[in-house]
Amino acid sequence: MLLSLTIKNYALIRDLAVDFTQGLSIITGETGAGKSILLGGLSLVLGKRADTALVYDKGNKCVVEARFGVKQYGLQPLFEKEDLDYDDELILRREILPNGKSRAFVNDTPTNLNVLSAISSRIIDIHSQHETLQLADSSYQFNIVDSIAGNEELLSGYAQGMEEMKRLEKELGQLHEKEAQALRDHDYNQFIFQELEDADLEIDEQ
Numbered sequence: 001m002l003l004s005l006t007i008k009n010y011a012l013i014r015d016l017a018v019d020f021t022q023g024l025s026i027i028t029g030e031t032g033a034g035k036s037i038l039l040g041g042l043s044l045v046l047g048k049r050a051d052t053a054l055v056y057d058k059g060n061k062c063v064v065e066a067r068f069g070v071k072q073y074g075l076q077p078l079f080e081k082e083d084l085d086y087d088d089e090l091i092l093r094r095e096i097l098p099n100g101k102s103r104a105f106v107n108d109t110p111t112n113l114n115v116l117s118a119i120s121s122r123i124i125d126i127h128s129q130h131e132t133l134q135l136a137d138s139s140y141q142f143n144i145v146d147s148i149a150g151n152e153e154l155l156s157g158y159a160q161g162m163e164e165m166k167r168l169e170k171e172l173g174q175l176h177e178k179e180a181q182a183l184r185d186h187d188y189n190q191f192i193f194q195e196l197e198d199a200d201l202e203i204d205e206q
Contacts, residue, residue: 007041045092047117050102062096077159
């Protein structure tokens with residue numbers, strides 16, 4: 001659940017902080033009031049590509065920060081996979097620097113846009129005009145079914161088992177590579193040994 005949104009130096013916004021209470025929140029206004037700017041800022045912390053043209057003051061960095069309550073979202077396995085510290089309150093932050101570079105943070109830990117997108121796709125959906133909910137996406141359907149069935153503990157156990165299997169497969173692959181290298185070394189050493197045997201060298205012979 002989105003708890004708050006802070007936007008600084010973005011589009012027409014110098015400094016804005018919005019707190020959302022539990023339940024339904026509606027933002028209304030005439031065309032040009034800035035509703036889409038709020039969504040644009042939120043999209044940045046969800047992993048959208050940064051556009052320096054939208055920075056209000058080109059001499060200062062643009063900062064967008066969103067705070068979420070994620071206790072019920074089962075994100076712990078994803079955070080472990082990405083080596084991130086998990087907390088029931090999630091803070092996503094995006095910065096656009098004056099030189100055009102962009103930085104992303106998850107709970108104050110620097111990360112990349114792929115990780116940011118992977119996390120945000122699990123906690124929020126933005127649907128603009130002419131966009132439809134991804135009901136045809138099988139993963140989305142499974143998430144709904146698992147959520148209703150209360151499969152969080154089962155999924156967590158499965159994910160841990162899958163990670164362990166991948167680790168063991170990687171370890172097995174490394175052992176196969178070592179075995180193949182050992183066989184190659186053995187063949188080479190056997191060849192050299194046979195060459196020396198065939199040469200039938202004697203003491204002091206050069």
